[in-house]
Amino acid sequence: MAIIPVGIIMNGVTGRMGTNQHLIRSILAIRKQGGVQLPNGDAIMPEPVLVGRQEHKLKGLAEAHGLTRWSTDLDACLADPSNIIYFDAQMTTFRVNSIRKAIAAGKHIYCEKPTASSFEESIELASLATEAGVKNGVVQDKLFLPGLMKLKRLVNSGFFGKILSVRMEFGYWVFEGDWQPGQRPSWNYRKEDGGGIIVDMFAHWRYVLDNLFGQVRSVSCLGVTHIPKRWDETGKPYDCTADDAAYATLELEGGIVVQANSSWTVRVNREDLLTIQVDGTEGSAVAGLRDCKAQHRVNTCKPVWNPDIPNPFDFRSQWDEVPDNQLFDNGFKVQWEMFLKHIVEDTPFPWDLLEGAKGTQLSELALQSWEERRWIDVPELTIQGGTAHAAAQK
Structure with missing residues (x-):
């Protein structure tokens, strides 16, 4: 059995959701179980590097969980070829610029939602990832x-x-x-x-x-x-x-x-x-x-x-x-395992940045509906020639 290491830049995991759901209950849980098992007996082993703005929080979180890789220098982490996935759980207002950098560095993208503060930026990210040919996914935990x-x-x-x-x-x-x-x-x-x-x-x-x-x-x-x-x-x-x-x-x-x-x-x-x-x-x-x-x-x-x-x-x-009839694992962990398989084995993963843009689109149209006090149609989103498009917003 071979171990396949996958370096993951985890940006913004000192917050409540990032620490509990993504780091402890997902990535660390996957490492504890011996990685993500593949049909041929190999295992994908996530190798996280914790990234953020506050050194003391990063150091404390890493030490608490036996991790050695942490940094306040996102650019240096993006330049490291061993890190092939960029994950973002920052505040939404910081997310777009960081994902742009990660796409430009050729990293595969996995991120929390909303993917951006505006619909325009969210479809921009979907287009950039498609044009760059990097795999991408959005957390859809529910x-x-x-x-x-x-x-x-x-x-x-x-x-x-x-x-x-x-x-x-x-x-x-x-x-x-x-x-x-x-x-x-x-x-x-x-x-x-x-x-x-x-x-x-x-x-x-x-x-x-x-x-x-x-x-x-x-x-x-x-x-x-x-x-x-x-x-x-x-x-x-x-x-x-x-x-x-x-x-x-x-x-x-x-x-x-x-x-x-x-x-x-x-x-x-x-x-x-x-x-x-x-x-x-x-x-x-x-x-x-x-x-x-x-x-x-x-x-x-x-x-x-x-x-x-x-x-x-x-x-x-x-x-x-309605009976369980199955064992239910942590939803964030399940989706992480699916995304890691998508990266290594190219298995399907339908929840990409375009799907994430649909969420931002609905939020923006709901705000428009509130402001204009009327029904708003929701246009379909597509990617054509590497660029995301929506029918005219009414």
């Missing part, structure tokens, strides 16, 4: 959540019949930071720093909807800044300039109607921080992050509206759990 994988299993089996509608509820109360620290960084609430729940979450909703139910065709969105003042990590008050909630309706191909509420100003009275209900002619299902419940038409009760008597039904007890 597709690998157990609850959504079970939901996809129901879709593929034809359980729903004709899908009619999808209702998505996402969010939780993020503390303002005055009497209790907030659970999210303060830049999330400043538009000038790339913040806002539309920019943050609609990149997720695009790939979830496209991959589970059908391509997004149009959007109507209302964004709101419900809480105008918060306190940052140092206890200093600041004005919130970005949206902290968004209420959207989307139409998918086939006429499927989606209602998607996203909020950092909602107190949770549901089974998970994200729930997705799908209703079809033959059955319905409700999925959270890990669980999924379904109800077929033959098991659907027949309620009658009568507010003058107590409700006679225990509605929630009438749903059946």
Whole structure:
């Protein structure tokens, strides 16, 4: 058995998501298991170098996990031929320039989303990667959540019949930071720093909807800044300039109607921080992050509206759990393994920078819908002659 080393520049992994999901639970977990196993008995072994702006954080993180490679010099890491993948988990506002450099250096690209702060920049990155001939991928982690994988299993089996509608509820109360620290960084609430729940979450909703139910065709969105003042990590008050909630309706191909509420100003009275209900002619299902419940038409009760008597039904007890029927690994790790195989074995990896651009496109069109208070069509994206194109934005 041969070990195939793959050097990975990991830029921005001192943040919460980069440290926990990408470094510890993905790359280090893959190294601990002996690499990514290939059919011929070989194994791909990721060799990370941690990159960032703050030396003390990088050094501390590397030492805590037995790593020796870290640097504040991105250019030097890009010049090292042993590093063949560039991964970016920085703040969105820093991402584009770094990815441009990495593409110019001939590195394969893997990055978090949104891939850019603007649609124009996101399709530029997709075009640059195509022209340079480098492989590229975007993290689309929610597709690998157990609850959504079970939901996809129901879709593929034809359980729903004709899908009619999808209702998505996402969010939780993020503390303002005055009497209790907030659970999210303060830049999330400043538009000038790339913040806002539309920019943050609609990149997720695009790939979830496209991959589970059908391509997004149009959007109507209302964004709101419900809480105008918060306190940052140092206890200093600041004005919130970005949206902290968004209420959207989307139409998918086939006429499927989606209602998607996203909020950092909602107190949770549901089974998970994200729930997705799908209703079809033959059955319905409700999925959270890990669980999924379904109800077929033959098991659907027949309620009658009568507010003058107590409700006679225990509605929630009438749903059946969709079984695991498989082992679920960490979604970020699963996608890392797929991307590493894509690099070494050229196996398929459909979630590229063009797919990432679709997320930024939807965010931008949702913001436009909010500003103009109207429905906006979502043009298809394609790459022609190495350049990404979209039909005219209406």
